[in-house]
Amino acid sequence: MREIDKTKPVLVTGGSGYLASWIIKMLLEDGVNVNATVRDLSSAQKVEHLKVLAKASTGQLKLFKSDLMDYGSFNEPMQDCELVIHTASPFFVTGIKNPQDELIRPAKEGTRNVFESAKRNSTVKRIVLTSSVVAIYGDNVDMELVKGGMFTEKEWNVTSSAEHQPYAYSKTIAEKEAWAIAEEQDQWDLLTINPAWILGPSLSKRTDSMSISTMIEFGDGTYKSGVPELWTCIVDVRDVATAHIKAGFTSGASGRHIIVSKEATLLDIANILRKNFGDDYPFPRRQAPKILFWLIAPMFDRTRKFVSKNVGIRIKFDNSYSKKDLNMSYIPIEQTIQEHFQQILDDGLLSKTQPGQAGIED
Numbered sequence: 001m002r003e004i005d006k007t008k009p010v011l012v013t014g015g016s017g018y019l020a021s022w023i024i025k026m027l028l029e030d031g032v033n034v035n036a037t038v039r040d041l042s043s044a045q046k047v048e049h050l051k052v053l054a055k056a057s058t059g060q061l062k063l064f065k066s067d068l069m070d071y072g073s074f075n076e077p078m079q080d081c082e083l084v085i086h087t088a089s090p091f092f093v094t095g096i097k098n099p100q101d102e103l104i105r106p107a108k109e110g111t112r113n114v115f116e117s118a119k120r121n122s123t124v125k126r127i128v129l130t131s132s133v134v135a136i137y138g139d140n141v142d143m144e145l146v147k148g149g150m151f152t153e154k155e156w157n158v159t160s161s162a163e164h165q166p167y168a169y170s171k172t173i174a175e176k177e178a179w180a181i182a183e184e185q186d187q188w189d190l191l192t193i194n195p196a197w198i199l200g201p202s203l204s205k206r207t208d209s210m211s212i213s214t215m216i217e218f219g220d221g222t223y224k225s226g227v228p229e230l231w232t233c234i235v236d237v238r239d240v241a242t243a244h245i246k247a248g249f250t251s252g253a254s255g256r257h258i259i260v261s262k263e264a265t266l267l268d269i270a271n272i273l274r275k276n277f278g279d280d281y282p283f284p285r286r287q288a289p290k291i292l293f294w295l296i297a298p299m300f301d302r303t304r305k306f307v308s309k310n311v312g313i314r315i316k317f318d319n320s321y322s323k324k325d326l327n328m329s330y331i332p333i334e335q336t337i338q339e340h341f342q343q344i345l346d347d348g349l350l351s352k353t354q355p356g357q358a359g360i361e362d
């Protein structure tokens with residue numbers, strides 16, 4: 001049982017990211033001081049919203065320049081911190097040319113880099129690592145491997161590799177590395193947050209997080225011809241941020257935590273969007289047959305193996321441990337999706353299509 005002193009600064013890595021920005025906002029509003037690391041202090045798009053948040057809050061924010069691949073760059077921002085929240089990790093599943101350099105090394109070696117700094121910094125008592133449900137499963141077909149019809153915190157992803165699902169592989173080996181380092185010492189304890197697909201309003205106008213770019217694609221016509229029957233699980237970004245903070249400050253909490261609100265297909269998301277925003281946007285109206293998507297998968301930078309092992313296969317997660325250990329409750333996905341798309345419109349990230357263009361394929 002480790003009590004974390006709320007008067008000490010909390011280190012949040014990857015501070016300019018979609019999720020981390022919410023964690024920082026909640027901490028600052030609670031009067032907690034935050035040391036946040038970012039890769040580029042000079043990018044207004046990455047840091048301006050954090051400065052605005054800090055001005056409106058009682059907690060104080062200090063920004064530091066750190067990179068996962070720059071060894072020792074987390075030493076200074078970690079000084080005096082008892083709690084480290086490590087969110088930084090490359091997050092993309094398409095456009096990958098060199099999975100080792102783009103995803104796997106930064107995730108694994110970056111985790112080691114941050115955790116080695118914690119070993120050198122005697123004030124650190126707890127690390128909360130942002131892992132993912134993809135450290136629990138690789139493909140939807142892995143459901144066949146689990147007993148009880150639901151993935152739980154006991155499972156590990158055993159099917160991803162550098163060649164197949166490299167992002168999932170990067171998260172799996174980064175989390176494994178984290179647990180291995182944690183077991184070598186008893187100065188601090190490790191908890192992991194394993195969120196599903198994070199959606200919900202963003203605090204910045206950045207569109208490069210996959211959570212945001214995919215939501216924009218729902219409204220810009222990318223999927224107007226139809227979506228595959230792809231089952232996913234969704235969770236609100238505000239719930240994921242809350243889970244990190246509860247994991248940080250709940251002294252008796254421990255272990256891995258699946259953070260999931262509800263499962264849905266891509267068409268379910270489109271239907272929620274249409275219900276709330278009408279026909280002004282070309283939201284997809286139907287599911288493309290699996291065989292069609294299998295044939296055209298390379299056009300979408302997806303492999304046929306991905307289609308075979310994922311499309312049409314339902315997944316389910318057990319979130320009961322997060323409710324018990326962290327007292328989590330979950331925002332309904334309808335609210336998450338509605339508020340996310342509204343923020344995209346409010347921030348001018350998507351313009352309305354001309355009347356008549358919506359649902360053009362129907």
Ligand SMILES: NC(=O)c1ccc[n+]([C@@H]2O[C@H](COP(=O)([O-])OP(=O)(O)OC[C@H]3O[C@@H](n4cnc5c(N)ncnc54)[C@H](OP(=O)(O)O)[C@@H]3O)[C@@H](O)[C@H]2O)c1
Pocket residue numbers: 013014015016017018019020038039040046066067068069087088089090091106110130131132133171194195196197198199208209210211
């Ligand atoms: N979004 C989801 O659906 C989802 C689901 C489960 C888990 N996660 C995990 O949640 C975490 C945050 O992701 P996000 O959704 O907030 O996406 P994001 O906005 O793309 O955030 C990723 C963060 O990682 C940082 N980063 C990447 N490479 C880095 C490097 N070499 N050195 C330092 N920082 C680096 C980025 O820095 P810059 O700001 O400089 O680009 C950014 O702050 C990640 O660990 C991701 O794997 C996300």
